[in-house]
Amino acid sequence: MIEWREEGVLLSVRPHGETSVIVEAFTRAHGRHLGVVRGGVSRKLAPVLQPGAQLDLRWKARLEDHMGAFTVEPVRGRAAAVLGDRLALSAMSSALALARFSLAERAAYPGFYDQTVALLDALAEGTGWLPAYLDWEMALLDQMGFGLDLSGCAVRGVNEDLTFVSPRTGRAVSRQAAGAWVDRLLPLPEVMLGGPAHLDGVLEGLTTTGHFLEHKLAPALGNRPPPEARARFIDVLSRAR
Template sequence: MEWRDEGAVLSVRRHGESAAIVEIFTQEHGRHVGVVRGGAGRRMAPILQPGAQLAVTWKARLEDHIGSYTVEPVKSRAAQVMGDGLALAALGSVTALLSFTLPERETAPAVYAPTMALLDMLGDNPLWPLAYLRWELALLEDMGFGLDLTRCAVTGSREDLAYVSPRTGRAVSRGGAGDWADRLLPLPPSLLGQGPAETFEIAAGLRTTGHFLETWLAPALGGKPLPAARQRFVDAFARQSRSA
């Protein structure tokens, strides 16, 4: 059994004396794990970094075996984020959420392209925080937990949408919210595809996407808590937002 593909490294863990078990989000084979011989060695360590783009060949005697990878570097991405602590935290959140969310060995084309675009932006494009927020929204959508932000759930209006119901995931206008406004989640323009966005708006949007990642997605995946890397990024972004 053998195939070739390309993808980004999600995680690496030591296996035995010198090998590593590497989890890669591939274009045609989804989230896939394999052993890299010598992957824990000094020569391979700079290549097998989270977020790195690799050309891979996977081989196994049977399809359900863990198999082994041979890898060739395509793009490192490490240099983009190493000098930017916030971008590095975002990279950790992206890779951890993908590892947590995606079913193993199932293709996810609707997630793959936006993920690669986001990884290319981290630390290199000032609009990456907005792209990250929209990436979380797209991840919810692809996993079957999309929010309905097209019209007010109360009045049916498409105007002045300002909140999201934490129970239904539907938009609510200012007029429709009434006395319930303080019980609703924020709906900044950035979640509606309107940008650019200030950092405080993105922080508000992350509060909303985080609610549904935690209360809808995580329970559907067995009830495990969201990866801590996501909260570390959100906390770091909130600190930056306050200082700005």
């Protein structure tokens, strides 16, 4: 029998038979992991098994390559805190869906796990989460091998007046170097360089990360389209302007 125990974020829940569910969780040491929770539809467990919840997870299986089974205990819930905030709820749904979409099963991403927990906590608290979400998407691209290089201009090497991102290389481009290519470049708002987190700037930043999610990451994962939850989040965020 193989067994481990640690905390994790609940990414998704789906029915399995009449009384059980299959949960997908993201943990620090064991990555994105699936398992059956017996009795998961019960009145005791159903309120606990809400996407975004922090859980104490114990996983058991006879063999390493089996799906295995989880027993769960609540650590803290987050769904109730965001239910009354459509924007935060859509951001949480987007983050959970992108994690499911992108992360390799059973591969550990310890630093990114910590950043995910911090983002979900910020969403539940309702403060400071908008730039944190953009940072999270940038970190996701970096984890997947498509990180942006914003350290200096790809053309001139300078780190001043960086205003654009090359859609091909993901490298920053200065205003002076953009020239006739300006209409083909992606925006690089100040917030992506540690500047003020204005809503319009965050939306511009998400336009840029969205390009790489759709045109770099998705093809690498077998041309599956990015999750619709992200598009819904962008729509809700755009309406909040």
